[in-house]
Amino acid sequence: MTQPFLSIRKLRKAFGAFTAVHDVTLDIPKGEFLTFLGPSGSGKSTTLYAIAGFQDPSSGDVLLEGKSLLAVPSHKRNIGMVFQRYTLFPHLSVAENVAFPLRVRRRPDAEVKKKVADMLALVRLESFAERLPGALSGGQQQRVALARALAYDPPILLMDEPLSALDKKLREEIQAEIRRIHRETGVTILYVTHDQEEALHLSDRIALFKDGRIEQTGTGEDLYLRPATDFVAGFIGNSNFLAAEHLETVGGAATIRLADGSLVSGISANGSFERGQKTRLMIRPEAFRLERNPASAELTVDVVDIAFYGERRRIVARTTTGQEIDIRPTSAAMAAHDATPNRRQVFFDPGAAFLFPV
Amino acid sequence: MRMPAGLGGLLPALTLIGLFFVVPVLALLLRSVTDPAPGLQNYAALLGDGTYMRVFFNTFLVAAVVTIVTVLVAFPVAWMLAIMPPALASVMFGIIILSMWTNLLTRTYAWMVLLQRTGVINRALMAIGVIDQPLPLINNLTGVTIGMVYIMLPFMILPLVGTLRAIDPMTLRAAALCGASPFQAFRRILLPLSLPGIAAGGLMVFVMSLGYFVTPALLGGTSNMMLAEMIAQLIQSLLNWGLGSAAAFILLIVTMALYALQLRLVGARRATGGI
Numbered sequence A: 001m002t003q004p005f006l007s008i009r010k011l012r013k014a015f016g017a018f019t020a021v022h023d024v025t026l027d028i029p030k031g032e033f034l035t036f037l038g039p040s041g042s043g044k045s046t047t048l049y050a051i052a053g054f055q056d057p058s059s060g061d062v063l064l065e066g067k068s069l070l071a072v073p074s075h076k077r078n079i080g081m082v083f084q085r086y087t088l089f090p091h092l093s094v095a096e097n098v099a100f101p102l103r104v105r106r107r108p109d110a111e112v113k114k115k116v117a118d119m120l121a122l123v124r125l126e127s128f129a130e131r132l133p134g135a136l137s138g139g140q141q142q143r144v145a146l147a148r149a150l151a152y153d154p155p156i157l158l159m160d161e162p163l164s165a166l167d168k169k170l171r172e173e174i175q176a177e178i179r180r181i182h183r184e185t186g187v188t189i190l191y192v193t194h195d196q197e198e199a200l201h202l203s204d205r206i207a208l209f210k211d212g213r214i215e216q217t218g219t220g221e222d223l224y225l226r227p228a229t230d231f232v233a234g235f236i237g238n239s240n241f242l243a244a245e246h247l248e249t250v251g252g253a254a255t256i257r258l259a260d261g262s263l264v265s266g267i268s269a270n271g272s273f274e275r276g277q278k279t280r281l282m283i284r285p286e287a288f289r290l291e292r293n294p295a296s297a298e299l300t301v302d303v304v305d306i307a308f309y310g311e312r313r314r315i316v317a318r319t320t321t322g323q324e325i326d327i328r329p330t331s332a333a334m335a336a337h338d339a340t341p342n343r344r345q346v347f348f349d350p351g352a353a354f355l356f357p358v
Numbered sequence B: 001m002r003m004p005a006g007l008g009g010l011l012p013a014l015t016l017i018g019l020f021f022v023v024p025v026l027a028l029l030l031r032s033v034t035d036p037a038p039g040l041q042n043y044a045a046l047l048g049d050g051t052y053m054r055v056f057f058n059t060f061l062v063a064a065v066v067t068i069v070t071v072l073v074a075f076p077v078a079w080m081l082a083i084m085p086p087a088l089a090s091v092m093f094g095i096i097i098l099s100m101w102t103n104l105l106t107r108t109y110a111w112m113v114l115l116q117r118t119g120v121i122n123r124a125l126m127a128i129g130v131i132d133q134p135l136p137l138i139n140n141l142t143g144v145t146i147g148m149v150y151i152m153l154p155f156m157i158l159p160l161v162g163t164l165r166a167i168d169p170m171t172l173r174a175a176a177l178c179g180a181s182p183f184q185a186f187r188r189i190l191l192p193l194s195l196p197g198i199a200a201g202g203l204m205v206f207v208m209s210l211g212y213f214v215t216p217a218l219l220g221g222t223s224n225m226m227l228a229e230m231i232a233q234l235i236q237s238l239l240n241w242g243l244g245s246a247a248a249f250i251l252l253i254v255t256m257a258l259y260a261l262q263l264r265l266v267g268a269r270r271a272t273g274g275i
Helices: A044-052 A094-104 A109-122 A138-150 A168-185 A196-202 A220-225 A230-235 A331-335 B008-034 B041-048 B050-083 B086-101 B104-115 B120-127 B141-165 B169-177 B182-210 B214-219 B227-237 B241-266
Strands: A006-015 A018-028 A033-037 A059-064 A079-082 A156-160 A188-193 A205-210 A213-218 A240-250 A253-258 A263-269 A278-283 A297-309 A312-319 A324-327 A343-348 A353-357
Touching: A006 A044, A018 A044, A018 A213, A033 A044, A033 A196, A044 A079, A044 A156, A044 A188, A044 A205, A079 A138, A079 B169, A094 A109, A094 A138, A094 B182, A109 A138, A109 A168, A138 A168, A138 B169, A168 A196, A188 A196, A196 A220, A205 A220, A205 A230, A213 A220, A213 A230, A230 A278, A230 A353, A240 A263, A240 A324, A253 A278, A263 A297, A297 A324, A297 A331, A312 A331, B008 B041, B008 B241, B041 B050, B041 B241, B050 B086, B050 B141, B050 B182, B050 B227, B050 B241, B086 B141, B104 B120, B104 B141, B104 B214, B141 B182, B141 B214, B169 B182, B182 B241, B214 B227, B227 B241
Parallel strands: A033 A188, A033 A205, A079 A156, A156 A188, A263 A353
Antiparallel strands: A006 A018, A006 A059, A205 A213, A240 A253, A240 A278, A253 A263, A278 A353, A297 A312, A297 A343, A312 A324
């Protein structure tokens, strides 16, 4: 079969004059872990809610295996969901929370019992079965919520910022848990987060949202190494933007003039630019080197501050035209340059620098 | 402010409660076993007489019916109030509170005007041809129930809204995605979670209904007299203070027993709505 497993077609959601989601189109293959990443108010949760059936889209469609979900009420969509806030039923025990989806489906008792045991084993909370949710920590509650959402083997699991209420250590622990569960169950996961690291760690693919539109869809590597727009470059990882004037582009490699007058060739051009057009050059902090090599371009900077970040150092420097940039050499590479002078050259591979329109 | 140590600081409050609440109840009890002569003959008379027992039974019947109907009417109203925008909910609360502040007699007379044989409701129904005989809406259980439910609604709605507001609406969305139909979500999630509010409001309504006088007297019939009316008759018309006191004391005991039962069933915190 050629039709995608889950398909979002030209989805649009307007609240009065404000359009939260503009014509979002996305195909999701079975078993994929796809993350909607974006700042708050970018339309990622609204899109997820349209899939869950909490909000009717203004136009567009959501298709599961070719069949529209829009006319199907939430409780018949057969979708699992874990929410941002803890939404366990406070009057039911952990086991009864997990059993709830099976009980409303009137499954036989023996089956419910077995499934609940399996699910609690999956999230490693077997010994908490008889507790009430109020007696559990936040992380444990979200694991129960995960078990509840998976109890009826839904083909799709939606997760709406499920870890945002947890502290960092717990977040990482449960991220690992979620990856393991994805691996073990093969369920298709749509995950919403505003945390780029979380998105990069967890997902097969990321759809980056901005102002109700998908800015770029791709693997974490795609977004990091080949950002389609300056927004993507700025949102994923750290980036430096330098003012540059475009001179010419030949076969995707641009030549530009930086503000200090130096010329750089071989830049990855994103889009087509005219001669003399004002552009922005994006360079990742870790793409800067302290050693010259034959292909590298160079930049003269004044070092303002050097901080130790463990495996990397962070150098804050200023270009000769006064623009502040962030440089992150490895601590090992930095060792040879401890007595780095105030004014020095830093180097970068033009192919790892990207040109964007202003 | 520092609290004075020991019970010393509580003395004024204890004196007040003792003087105005404990002493009168004890006086009532004393009267019921001494008037006209020492002994339990007043209680024997009340509990041994079919007429009196019918009044007791009727009192509990009316209070129970009123409580049930009040819960049924109040629940959807409370739910709307709990989920509507706060500004609009404040206006609605204002209207409900305003009705509570309106004089009880005025409201009860208004219901008489509405419910009587030639009243607004009967005439309107006859005019549009739904009925061709006036419905008996007054001087019976129907009249008492309508009038009392109307008066009791705020006492049910207010605690219930508090309980319902504490329920995260996301919990219901979660229930829906788990596959619960709206009815299943109501029965398995919303209803159990709102039970403390229903219990708190229900107890208040039931207890208030047991001792209600004005509305049953005006909207009820002679065949379904309630206890408060009987006590009024015993004391005012028959000047039988002993029997009246005994009836009042029985009512008090039953009320306290009910309260104790509720405490046992739902726990002390919940019975008072968490106050």
